[in-house]
Amino acid sequence: MDPDLSLLLNGIVSGLLLGGLYAAAASGLAVSFGMLDIVNIAHPVLMVAAGFFVVLVGTALGLDPLLVAVLQAPLFYVLGIGLYTAYNYFFERRGDEALQGLAFFFGVMFIIEVGLVLLFGPEQRFLDPDYAFVTWRLGEIDVPLRMLIPALLAMASIGALYWFLQRTFTGLAIAAVAQDPEALRLMAVDPVRIKRIAFGISVALASIAGGALVVVQPIDPSTHNVFIGRVFAICIMGGMASLPGCILAAFLFGVVENLTATFYGPSWAPAVAFGWLLLVLAVRPQGLFGRAA
Amino acid sequence: MTEITRRGLGRVAAGGALNVAAAGALTAAAGAFPALAQGANPIRIGFSMSLSGGLAANGRSALLAQKIWAEDVNAKGGILGRQVQLVSYDDQSNPANVPSLYTKLIDVDKVDMVTSPYATAMIAPSMPVVMQRGMCYVSLFGAGVNEKLKYDRYFSINVTGDDIKGTYARGFLECTKMLPTPPKTISILAVDNDFAQRAAESVRTLSREYGLRIVYDRSYPPSTVDFTPTIRAIQAQRPDVIFFASYPPDSNGILRAVSELRVTAALFGGGMIGTQIAAVQAQLGPILNNLVTWDVYSPEPTMRFPGVVEFQEKYRARAPQEQTDVLGNYLQPYAYAQMQVVEQALNRVGKVDQAALTADMRANKFGTIVGEIEFSALGEWKKERNLFVQFQNITDGDLEKYKKPGTKVILYPPELKSGTLHTPYGAPA
Secondary structure (H helix, E strand, O other), X not given: OOHHHHHHHHHHXXXXXXXXXXXXXXXXXXXXXXXXXXXXXXXXXXXXXXXXXXXXXXXXXXXXXXXXXXXXXXXXXXXXXXXXXXXXXXXXXXXOOOHHHHHHHHHHHHHHHHHHHHHHOOOOEOOOOHHHHOEEEEOOEEEEHHHHHHHHXXXXXXXXXXXXXXXXXXXXXXXXXXXXXXXXXXXXXXXXXXXHHHHHHHHHHHHHHHHHHHHHOOEOOOOOHHHHHHHHHHHHHHOOOOHHHHHHHHHHHHHHHHHHHHHHOHHHHHHHHHHHHHHHHHHOOOOOOOOOO | OOOOOHHHHHHHHHHHHHHHHHHHHHHHHHHOOOOOOOOOOOEEEEEEEOOOOOOHHHHHHHHHHHHHHHHHHHHOOOEOOEOEEEEEEEOOOOHHHHHHHHHHHHHHOOOOEEEEEEXXXXXXXHHHHHHHOOOOEEEEOOOOOHHHHOOOOEEEEOOOOOOHHHHOOHHHHHHHHHOOOOOOEEEXXXXXXXXXXXXXXXXXXXXXXXXXXXXXXXXXXXXXXXXXXXXXXXXHOOOOEEEEEEOOOHHHHHHHHXXXXXXXXXXXXXXXXOOOOHHHHHHHHHHHOOOEEEEOOOOOHHHOOXXXXXXHHHHHHHHHHXXXXXXXXXXXXXHHHHHHHHHHHHHHHOOOOHXXXXXXXXXXXXXXXXEEXXXXXXXXXXXXXXXXXXXXXXXXXXXXXXXXXXXXEEEEOHHHOOOOOOOOEEOOO
C-alpha cells in the first residue's frame, strides 16, 4: 500500500477510536449542558473522579475497569441527583442559575480535584486490563484494543441512552423539559424531578467515560483540564441536545485532530480541530444536528 | 436572561470567596508543614511547593525529602544551635500563585531564608519577589531560570549546568558511538514547554556534530490525548535514532503508542520526563526495556554518594503513607541536597546574612547526598551532570528491582557509567 494512503487510513481509524473516547466524555454534557442548559464545567473532573474509583475498586477486586465503570454508574447517578438538588435549591429556583451556577460548578470542580489529591495523592493511577496491550492488525491498519473497547462501550451506552430518550415516558419528558418546562408542568409532570433524573444520568455517563479513560491512559487529578475545552466544543458542534450530533462531532474532532497530527504535525491538531468548530458554527450556528431557533 | 445586579454580583463574589476559602482550607491541610516547635527562635526556611495540580507528584515527594532533612538536622541539634522550621505553602502548580506566596513568606511570615518551588515554571515567577528583597536563593530543578536575570544570589540544584543547548543532549548522542553501526538519521518530537524546547534545541544543534540528518522535527501541545498518528508519522520516516522531549503523562502515551505500532530504533529515548516516576515504571513494565533517557539519579554503585542510601531508606519507609513516589530515585535526593547547601552555608557563615551566605555559596564546594556541588557565576552547577540511563532486564511492573543496581544502567557520563548499551529498542507488541 502507498505509504501516504496507509498513513491516511490509519489516521482516520485512530481518529474514530479517539472520537469514541471524546463521545463518552461529551455525551453526559450533551444531557446536562445541551438539554438542561446547566453549564456543568465540573463534568470532566467527575469523569476523572469516576476513573479514580474505577482504579480503586478494580484493583481491589481484580475486575475489568469498564465493568467497574458500569457497576458504579448508579452511584454516580445518585451523586448527580445530589449535585442537581443543591444547584436547584441554591440557584436555579431563584433564577440565579447563569453566573452563580457557573461559579457553583467551578467550585465543585476545584473541590473534587483537590479532594482527589488528598484522597489518592497526585500520582498517576492506572488499571490496565490484558486487552489494553493487544493490537489487531487488519492489513496495514492497526486497531489497538486499548482504544477500541472503550469506544465500543461508549457507543453502546450512548445508544442505550438514545433509546431511553426516544422510547420511554421519562426520556420523552427529559426531551420536553429541554424545550419547555412550563408546558411539562401543565402535563402534571414535575420539571425539577425530570431535570434531577436527567442530571443524574449525565453524571452516570461520566462514570462510563471515567472507565473508558482509565483504559486509554493513566489519570491524575488534573487530567480533566485536557478535556474541558474539547467536550464543550463537541457538545456545541453536535447541536447541544443531540446525541447523534454529539457522536458525529466527537468523531469529526478525533479524525481532524489525528489527520492533522499525521500530516502537519501535532502542534496544529487542536487549532485545526477548533477551527472546524468555528467553520461548522459559521455554516450552521445551531450545530450539526441542532434545531434552528 | 439573567440580569447582572449588585446583589447578584455579590452572590457570585460570595460563591467565589467560598471556593477560595475551601481551597485555602484544603491547602492548609495539604501544604502547611507544622512547625517543629523546638527551641524559642528557630531558623525558618520558607518556600512554596506544588502539592496539588500537575506538578504535585514531584512536589509532594520533594517536600517529604525536605521534611526528612529538617528532622535529621534537628535531631543533630539544629543549625547554629537553633532548630529548623520549614514554612511551606501549596502553590497548586499555578505560577500565578507564586509571587504572592513568596511575598507572604518574606514580608509577613518573615522567614530567615527562602528556597524555591519545584520546576522552572514555578521558580521563574518567584524571582522578582526574591530579587527585590535581596534574598539568597537556592532553587530546585529550574532550567536556565537565571540565564537572562543574572541574579547574583541565585543558586541552582539541577544537573543541567549553564549551557543547556550545548550540553543537554550530548550524553544521548554520545550513546550513538556505542552502536554497532553508525546511525545516519534522527527524529525529534518535543512538547511545547520551556524545558522540552531547550532539550529539543540542544539535540537539534548537536545532531550535526554527530553526523545525524534530522528527518522529523515537530512539537506537540501538552493537551495531546492520542499520540498514535504522530508516532506513525515518525515511523514512516524510518529514523535510526528517535529523540523525545516529553512530560508526564505524555511520555506514557508516547510509549504506549510506540508499543502498539511496534516501533523500533537503534537508539530510542531522549528527555522523557515521567519515566523516572515509580508509578509510570510500574505501568509500563517491559515497554521500558532498552529505552535510553535523561535522568538525575540511579541506584548504581557509581552513584552511591555518602548518605544517599540512608536517605532513601527513610524516604521509602514514609512515602506510602505520604501518598507519593515510592522509590525516591528522581528529584528527592536533590531536594534533600538543596537543604544541605543551605545548612552548610549557614554553618560556615555563622549567622543569617544574605550577602555573606551568597559569598559562601559562590566560594565553596558542598558535600551532599548527590555528590559534590560547586556553583558557576550564574549559579548553575559548574560542571553539568546530565545522566543518560538505559532501562534493562525488565520483565514486569514490579518496583523492587528499581531499588537495586542493574535496572537503570548509567551510560553517560563516562565517570558514572555502570553498564553497556543494549540495542535496538523494540517494544513488545
